[in-house]
Amino acid sequence: MYKSFKLIVCQTVILLISLFFSKAFSEDLRIKINSGQVEPLPIAIANFTGEEGRSSKIGMQISTVVSNNLVGSGQFKAIESAAFIAPPTSPSVRPNFTDWSPLGIKALITGSVKKINDKQIEVEFRLWDVIAETDLIGLRLSVNSKAWRRVAHIISDEIFERLSGDSGYFDTRIVYVAESGPQNKRIKRLAIMDQDGENHQFLTDGSFLVLTPRFSPTSQEITYLAYFKNEPRVYIFNLETGQQELLGSFPGMTFAPRFSPAGDKIIMSLAEKGVTDIYTMDLNNQVVDRLTNSPSIDTSPSFSPDGKKIIFNSDRGGTQQLYIMDSDGRNVKRISFGKGRYATPVWAPKGELIAFTKMLKNTFYIGVMSPDGSGERLLAQGYLVEGPTWAPNGRVLMYFKQKAPIDDGKSTNVNLFKIDITGFRETRIVTPSDGSDPAWSPLLPN
Amino acid sequence: MIRSTFISFGLHSFLLTLAYYGLPAMKTKEPIELPIDIVEETPITSKTSLKLGETDKRKIKKINKKIVKQEKIKKNPPPPPIPSKKVIEKKNLALKKEKEIREIASLIKKKPKIETKxxxxxxPPKIIKKPEKxxxxxxxxxxxxxxxxxxxxxxxxxxxxxxxxxxxxxxxxxxxxxxxxxxxxxxxxxIKLSQTDINRIQMHVTKYFNLSYAATEVKIIIPLKISANTDGTIKSARILDKYSYEKDKFYRAAADAARRAVLDSSPLPLPKGKEKKFQNFIFDFNTSFINNY
Missing domain, CATH: 1.20.5 (Single alpha-helices involved in coiled-coils or other helix-helix interfaces)
Structure with a gap:
């Protein structure tokens, strides 16, 4: 009797509480905002102040690099510093937001550079929301004064991530094939640079031809193909130590070696007896496995980010199209059905897109599509555009573009370009010489 | 069983009687509400000009007869100076009849269904002239x-x-x-809001909601608690889902963008006369539109 009474009382109390809360929450008017704008966000990057709040050369350089990075991403629009009402302030000082909001600025970046000793500097920055009048993020770094450019990239990544919600890609490097000399005696060297084209270095001397360099997703290593005495060889180049390792010498033709997502395998295509198939090579024991076995040409393999699928192109259907298979070579399925030929597929770091090269009516295109083949979008086009590579956040693509020969066909004009996946902003990467076959590194370890 | 029923019945009846006599509200009956009907008070004279209805024909006939008699009495020359007892009685009767006529006339004038109070x-107290002696x-x-x-x-x-x-x-x-x-x-x-009112606000805020496109497909709803003044200016915009704001970096960036949109869109175009409805409300920002870019 007492228990049942207790139960009834409890139930009544719960009912009353639920009624109260349901009423409390249901009373508010709710308005849905289902659309918006996707436009560059207006930001102001004030010059980083130096000692005693005065402007310094290094501070100006850092703010310039940050501005170039953010604007180059296509996500931000930097307001000219000449339009600023207020002078740059230290990041520890709360800015007067009324000086910035009339300019239409939504976010403000302030920073400072302090000299610790002859070699070390301390860089500090703060990101402010001008509309909400709050600080969003702040960071202080102590680095070698020569590494100020890298500090600027790290700051750019932090700002990008805080405002877009996605990880940045500025503190990364590009490895590519630097080309020079006439068409019939072309010198191809391996070169590396920051993603914005700075800090350029040659990795090989040009004594042998190099092709298709690819970054390891887990370490600062590069795999590439080199023709040594007309024999194709696959090498691994360690960027930290500067040492090279020969993986193997493969008879016939070898194409496009690429790392697996775990970095423990190399996937590539080998031509034997007129048939090209896809193989994997275990880097630990150097055991080679054959994945495809067809009388057609199967090439340009690329692993999915989870390592379970492989995308490649094949002419087994009559024309060059894109196919997907399991990592063990089973369940081969065609995904591209558009007009023209498809080549060099690369799986995006987050797995939602596949970038490819398309050839249609004497024009080359760079495009993206979903792994099921739907939603094909062409982003760039030209006389010859090829070899897409993804930025580590999957928002930007880099590729090389060659212009049509002008006079006798001897001169070539090959350059590197990057474009965001919306296709709105294409930017040329300035290199000392012609450049092709770029590969984007993962974010550098701090 | 029977015993307990009797006990129960007895206790219930006891409680009911106690409640009936103990609780005043139970005993007192609510007064019967009667609708008010305002009736004009008209002076009543011995002569009436009312047109009589057909319903009370008998009464009316009698009254007419009485009136005629009364008129006849009035028309007749006054009686001789020393009236007889019969004449006095007749006078008294005539007076009584007059009273009766007045009463009937008043009854006819009043609506029969409505009881008037x-x-x-x-x-004001009547001034009565006092006799001198x-x-x-x-x-x-x-x-x-x-x-x-x-x-x-x-x-x-x-x-x-x-x-x-x-x-x-x-x-x-x-x-x-x-x-x-x-x-x-x-x-x-x-206060009821029309779809036009809501659309106007939606269109206004949409112009300021600037979101960075995402590499992956996203579909997030970001609720923001808004407090607005009657002139449409935003008093506060609070992000409700603090957990997602702390844990999910895309949510955090999108929520900041939504908050900027709300603050930037101040003042809101509130519909006139319905401003109170917007003292406290919620904006649900849906980020799925960026998948189309």
């Missing part, structure tokens, strides 16, 4: 009468108060009957 209006006894009795009537004004006051109260109540009741229940009245005055 004569209001005890506080009339009054005996002391008469004076005393008159004085007593006055003294007796002295108590009456209090009663009149009370009556006035009662009447006022009752009239106020009646007025209220009449308003209630005309307008309806008070709750219903509140419901009728509740």
């Amino acid at each position: 004569k209001k005890n209006k506080s009339k 009054l005996k002391n006894k008469q004076k005393e009795s008159f004085a007593r009468g006055i003294l007796k009537t002295l108590t009456k004004p209090e009663a009149i006051k009370e009556n006035i108060k009662k009447n006022k109260k009752s009239s106020n109540k009646d007025v209220l009741k009449k308003i209630k009957t005309l307008v309806g229940n008070s709750r219903r009245q509140v419901q009728q005055t509740e």
